[in-house]
Amino acid sequence: MHRFALHRVWDTRGEAEKMTALLTPRNVLLAVLLAFLALLPVYSTLTGNYFLMSLFTRILILAMAAVSLNLIMGFGGMVSFGHAAYLGIGGYAVGILAKEGINSAFVQWPVALLASGLFALGVGALCLRTRGVYFIMITLAFAQMVYYVAIGLDRYGGDDGLTIHKRSQFFDSVNLSNRAFFYYLCFALLLLAVYVVWRLVNSRFGMVIQGARSNERRMRAIGFPVFRYKLVCFVISGVMCGLAGILLANHTDFISPALMFWTRSGDLMVMAVLGGMGTVFGPVIGSIAFLLLEEGLSQFTEFQGIILGPMLLAVALYARGGIDGILMGLRRG
Amino acid sequence: MADALLTIEGLIKRFGGVVASDNVLLDVARGELHAIIGPNGAGKTTLIGQLAGEIVPDAGRIHFGGRDITALPVHDRSLLGLGRTFQITSLFANFTALENVALAVQAHAGHSFRFWQDARKEAELREPARAALDRAGLSHRADTSVAGMSHGEHRQLELAMALATRPQMLLLDEPMAGLGPDESSRMVKTLRGLKRDLTILLIEHDMGAVFALADRITVLVYGRIIASGDPASIRANAEVRQAYLGEQEAVAHV
Amino acid sequence: MLYLIEQCLNGIQLGMLLFLLAAGLTLIFGIMDLVNLAHGSLYMIGAYFAATFAAVTGSFVLGAILALVATLVVGMALEVIAIRRLYGRDHLDHVLGTFGLLLFFNELVRLIWGPAGMTLPLPSEMLTAVQVLPGVYYPAYRLVIIVATLVVALLLYVLVMRTRVGMLIRAGASNREMVGALGVNVKLLYTLVFGLGAALAGFAGLMQAPILTVQIGMGENILILAFVVIIIGGIGSIRGAFVAAIIVGLIDTMGRAFLPDLVRQFVSYSAGSSLGPSLSSMIIYMLMAAVLVFRPEGLFPASSK
Numbered sequence: 001m002h003r004f005a006l007h008r009v010w011d012t013r014g015e016a017e018k019m020t021a022l023l024t025p026r027n028v029l030l031a032v033l034l035a036f037l038a039l040l041p042v043y044s045t046l047t048g049n050y051f052l053m054s055l056f057t058r059i060l061i062l063a064m065a066a067v068s069l070n071l072i073m074g075f076g077g078m079v080s081f082g083h084a085a086y087l088g089i090g091g092y093a094v095g096i097l098a099k100e101g102i103n104s105a106f107v108q109w110p111v112a113l114l115a116s117g118l119f120a121l122g123v124g125a126l127c128l129r130t131r132g133v134y135f136i137m138i139t140l141a142f143a144q145m146v147y148y149v150a151i152g153l154d155r156y157g158g159d160d161g162l163t164i165h166k167r168s169q170f171f172d173s174v175n176l177s178n179r180a181f182f183y184y185l186c187f188a189l190l191l192l193a194v195y196v197v198w199r200l201v202n203s204r205f206g207m208v209i210q211g212a213r214s215n216e217r218r219m220r221a222i223g224f225p226v227f228r229y230k231l232v233c234f235v236i237s238g239v240m241c242g243l244a245g246i247l248l249a250n251h252t253d254f255i256s257p258a259l260m261f262w263t264r265s266g267d268l269m270v271m272a273v274l275g276g277m278g279t280v281f282g283p284v285i286g287s288i289a290f291l292l293l294e295e296g297l298s299q300f301t302e303f304q305g306i307i308l309g310p311m312l313l314a315v316a317l318y319a320r321g322g323i324d325g326i327l328m329g330l331r332r333g
Numbered sequence: 334m335a336d337a338l339l340t341i342e343g344l345i346k347r348f349g350g351v352v353a354s355d356n357v358l359l360d361v362a363r364g365e366l367h368a369i370i371g372p373n374g375a376g377k378t379t380l381i382g383q384l385a386g387e388i389v390p391d392a393g394r395i396h397f398g399g400r401d402i403t404a405l406p407v408h409d410r411s412l413l414g415l416g417r418t419f420q421i422t423s424l425f426a427n428f429t430a431l432e433n434v435a436l437a438v439q440a441h442a443g444h445s446f447r448f449w450q451d452a453r454k455e456a457e458l459r460e461p462a463r464a465a466l467d468r469a470g471l472s473h474r475a476d477t478s479v480a481g482m483s484h485g486e487h488r489q490l491e492l493a494m495a496l497a498t499r500p501q502m503l504l505l506d507e508p509m510a511g512l513g514p515d516e517s518s519r520m521v522k523t524l525r526g527l528k529r530d531l532t533i534l535l536i537e538h539d540m541g542a543v544f545a546l547a548d549r550i551t552v553l554v555y556g557r558i559i560a561s562g563d564p565a566s567i568r569a570n571a572e573v574r575q576a577y578l579g580e581q582e583a584v585a586h587v
Numbered sequence: 588m589l590y591l592i593e594q595c596l597n598g599i600q601l602g603m604l605l606f607l608l609a610a611g612l613t614l615i616f617g618i619m620d621l622v623n624l625a626h627g628s629l630y631m632i633g634a635y636f637a638a639t640f641a642a643v644t645g646s647f648v649l650g651a652i653l654a655l656v657a658t659l660v661v662g663m664a665l666e667v668i669a670i671r672r673l674y675g676r677d678h679l680d681h682v683l684g685t686f687g688l689l690l691f692f693n694e695l696v697r698l699i700w701g702p703a704g705m706t707l708p709l710p711s712e713m714l715t716a717v718q719v720l721p722g723v724y725y726p727a728y729r730l731v732i733i734v735a736t737l738v739v740a741l742l743l744y745v746l747v748m749r750t751r752v753g754m755l756i757r758a759g760a761s762n763r764e765m766v767g768a769l770g771v772n773v774k775l776l777y778t779l780v781f782g783l784g785a786a787l788a789g790f791a792g793l794m795q796a797p798i799l800t801v802q803i804g805m806g807e808n809i810l811i812l813a814f815v816v817i818i819i820g821g822i823g824s825i826r827g828a829f830v831a832a833i834i835v836g837l838i839d840t841m842g843r844a845f846l847p848d849l850v851r852q853f854v855s856y857s858a859g860s861s862l863g864p865s866l867s868s869m870i871i872y873m874l875m876a877a878v879l880v881f882r883p884e885g886l887f888p889a890s891s892k
Contacts, residue, residue, distance in 0.1 A: 079682065081682065126876055132678055136622065136682060137622075137818055141814055142876075144811045151868070152865030199451075203447055204447040205446060206448075207452045210425075211436050214425040215424065215426070218424065218494075219440075220387075222437040222494060222495075223441055224408055224445070225406070266682075269679075303698050305695075306691060306698065310691055313688060316673070317672055317680070320680065
């Protein structure tokens with residue numbers, strides 16, 4: 001029952017009871033994690049260890065993508081295997097506009113979000129007519145289409161990708177090239193994304209989405225036109241992932257088709273599942289764990305996949321609750 | 334019939350070579366409890382499926398409240414006031430009883446493109462949900478999760494959800510399925526209480542319940558209606574006795 | 588005109604390759620209800636085996652046969668060790684688990700064969716071009732691929748439709764319990780089917796090895812195309828996979844060959860050059876979208892196979 005535990009924490013109980021209820025291993029871990037993330041730039045600036053800050057900027061951005069995927073996959077039961085496409089669309093919108101000399105974030109960002117949303121609308125309208133394994137394969141195929149389209153864009157680097165010479169411009173006082181500032185921007189937007197997902201899944205809309213995952217047939221029988229709610233949810237998720245794409249392009253100052261190769265979609269899925277699907281913070285924990293593991297393994301061996309691969313299989317077989325499920329298991333004792 | 338709420342005209346449905354609905358003609362009057370009985374494989378559940386909109390008939394028309402609903406999708410039929418329950422319990426397994434019913438209330442409380450307020454705290458959803466649980470005799474289990482409930486309670490919850498959609502008419506697909514004698518008699522009592530306000534189409538194998546509740550009974554065999562009338566005339570009908578009741582008695586006597 | 592015929596043959600050859608992959612995927616999905624992302628890895632392994640065995644034995648044909656057997660064995664071992672545990676679970680588990688296997692195989696291959704790719708030289712008699720029509724020459728080896736795959740397709744058809752094993756396969760697809768009740772060893776049947784799928788993928792890989800560079804990740808792009816094939820053909824249908832594979836092979840090849848020129852007729856040359864490749868790579872996905880709109884279950888839904 002770990003899936004719904006997070007909002008239960010905020011139920012109406014006595015104050016003292018509330019306090020002990022808050023002291024779950026999960027919440028303690030979360031608090032430590034948030035404190036760590038909040039203080040990391042301070043540490044980096046003091047010690048000059050900018051690699052760590054850059055690594056975590058990337059983690060925060062991909063965590064946002066995983067959070068967006070979790071909205072449809074964990075809560076809505078829509079297993080999208082094409083989420084990297086939205087990273088790419090968001091990123092390419094920024095890159096292409098920058099290449100054409102339009103650097104204003106007030107143009108770049110809305111265009112990028114709109115493009116992500118429209119693509120999600122099209123893909124969603126097609127694949128939500130089907131179920132199960134069709135859904136997985138179709139989202140995968142359309143994401144691969146975007147990948148090939150990007151390869152075909154000779155003007156924008158084709159296969160080799162495109163360097164972005166200037167980051168998105170807001171006002172003069174807002175400078176995305178400042179590493180600490182950019183880190184905090186990503187952190188704030190990630191927290192915002194988590195908060196939005198939390199409000200969404202507990203709202204009437206979220207009840208429909210969760211109900212559809214649980215029992216779509218019954219949803220229709222009690223009078224819900226399920227398709228349009230799922231489609232809207234799919235689009236919201238796509239737009240949110242597009243935002244992550246915008247940030248990623250600004251972070252790396254570079255975009256290339258590799259950004260949305262299908263195995264990247266697989267990575268996002270792993271991040272969402274590893275943390276614990278269907279909990280709002282799970283994907284954040286999963287992203288940190290997965291990317292640190294990847295990074296850490298690459299220090300010891302160049303053959304990370306030898307360890308990572310069987311580990312994924314083990315998670316699929318034995319630990320589908322992810323890290324969150326393990327923490328909840330600790331609580332139960 | 335002057336005041337028919339549901340009219341079925343010449344409904345035909347074939348699955349391969351099997352005729353599941355063979356020119357079914359039926360009127361259900363407003364306020365009536367109409368039972369459909371028949372041996373296994375008679376096409377009862379197929380009929381409910383077509384009325385609810387999950388199965389598309391090959392031919393024929395369905396009118397509900399004076400409106401042709403033959404081509405309407407499932408959710409629109411529910412919104413018009415045609416509620417249903419499922420033969421095999423069909424609930425939201427990871428929700429509590431109250432959340433299950435509140436979702437049914439929500440389906441009929443305008444659109445659900447409301448993204449921000451916590452739905453679990455909305456009195457507008459919770460109060461009617463509690464009332465529906467109460468009518469189905471489950472109010473004491475409101476905050477229990479579905480996983481923690483007994484089969485009998487699942488059947489009651491199944492009914493409560495259908496009631497929460499405030500239907501004019503209920504399609505009940507074997508509400509007694511799998512219930513013990515005590516639970517069955519409680520369900521009969523519950524249904525008798527509903528009878529006054531609702532039109533009900535009941536599919537049921539429990540003949541005691543059927544004859545205790547029904548105003549009219551229709552007998553379906555191999556997708557065809559072989560008799561329709563009040564309980565006394567069905568009990569007296571020779572063809573029915575042979576085709577159905579007789580078969581059951583024969584089984585009972587073996 | 589000559590160019591058109593040549594491109595046609597190229598399209599058919601791509602279609603044949605896609606069929607070999609799609610047939611295994613769709614067979615495994617239809618019978619074990621398993622989504623296998625590691626299918627492309629078996630294709631890659633087949634190619635690596637072929638390159639290695641051909642180098643060791645000094646014979647292309649012998650190398651190919653050994654590679655085929657080796658891929659079959661790897662496939663069956665994989666089924667027994669890992670895949671078997673995924674049956675009956677939901678598709679997300681399949682995706683995660685087999686994605687993990689894909690990462691594993693990529694690294695394993697890198698560990699064994701090193702990061703650089705390999706080449707598999709063709710025997711000299713296959714390097715010639717054959718005159719297929721008056722004035723139309725086509726590489727002999729590519730014709731060999733087409734003919735060999737047609738033979739495999741025919742064998743597959745005979746196996747599934749005419750033999751006892753095939754009957755069990757078809758029965759397994761529609762009714763697991765019944766096959767089990769007949770006293771058939773379902774476990775063994777599943778291992779064999781997975782091995783067959785692996786061998787088909789390996790066959791595709793080894794046939795392709797002389798044309799492409801044998802390298803890590805070579806199965807990943809082609810796998811998605813194979814998915815497109817089975818979506819268009821209808822999941823679980825071998826006949827659908829065959830027809831859809833040829834359609835996709837032809838359209839993709841033709842699109843890449845002719846669409847850029849076509850686009851240039853309507854827009855300026857430079858815009859055409861950059862738009863053309865993008866557009867032509869979209870065609871098959873557009874085809875897939877169209878199929879989904881009009882026939883969501885694919886051209887040959889499995890229920891009617």
